[in-house]
Amino acid sequence: MTPGNTPARREDSTAGAGPEVRAEILSEADIARTIDRIAHQILEKAGDEPVVLLGIPTRGVYLARRLADRIATFSGRPCPVGSLDTTLYRDDLRRRPPRALEETSIPAGGLDNLTCVLVDDVLYSGRTIRAALDALRDHGRPSAVQLAVLVDRGHRQLPIRADYVGKNIPTAADDDVAVRLTESDGRDAVELIRA
Template identity: 55%
Template sequence: MQLLKYKKDILDQEGIQRVLTRISHEILEKNKGLEDLVIIGIRTRGVPLAERIADKIAEIEGEEVQVGVLDITLYRDDLTTVAQQPIVHQTEIPFDITDKKIVLVDDVLYTGRTVRSALDALIDLGRPQAIQLAILVDRGHRELPIRADFVGKNLPTSDEEVVEVKLNEVDDDEEVILMEHQD
């Protein structure tokens, strides 16, 4: 296993908040309000981001938006390379997604494979009106024809670099940093 070394700061706590506020406004603008809108976070770091976006939208609109949690472990095409015995968490979507406008939220968009797995999982649950993608950091290098509708930060990277997202709810820290593999 290669070690990573710090390269540079991308977003601090205030930067993350600003980006999520902007994304929340863009979601409302694109969807012309809250009608039929739900937000679903991809486990792990997509979940707190989805909850924060939902809170920001409630603050702006004065109305709650439903939030769900999607676990894509069993939908991954790299399941055997992830772990010998992958840990499967629960998908928690306590509402029908049929005919809903879903905003799918994740932290980093890279190859597109995680999003493809999430789309498969969602389609197994119902037939949404639309699925839109909100991403904190888009680092490029797509292997599949997937692009985000809402992007916090576009960050061109090399294959040797790693985008590390830390959120208080998961990591007891709040930042986005760029790391690189050590030789």
């Protein structure tokens, strides 16, 4: 099984047979601290330049909203946040069953000449981010595009790296990294599931 044929973020962590090992990598408090840190890093790097956050559905959107909230608190300025569905830009559409599209919403001011930070929960093969970069190009021309992820689990298949990483987790290809967020899962946690 290679990352390219596997969903980078498996939503159902019970897949696979046999006993599995579950380890909590980040707790609720860890996640909160991590988001605070990334918010500071984004502000530090941006300086006075305006920043817009675009979350990649589903959990990237929740993370983007939390980050925007923290950035607004730390900077005293509202931080525009939107979502960017990458499904229509994926390179594996012919190989996968049809899937429902997720929300795309670009903040009212658009993206032109802004620093745009893409936000996702897990960085894995890099294919989702490639699709997001393609999608972004059709929506406008940001002055810079950056990437923030909660977890980088390695196994990149494309020359893509994150600008802000919550935690690097060394994984095997058939491991599963499950990100749980209150908005969708009722609790905050990051777990490593080893088949």
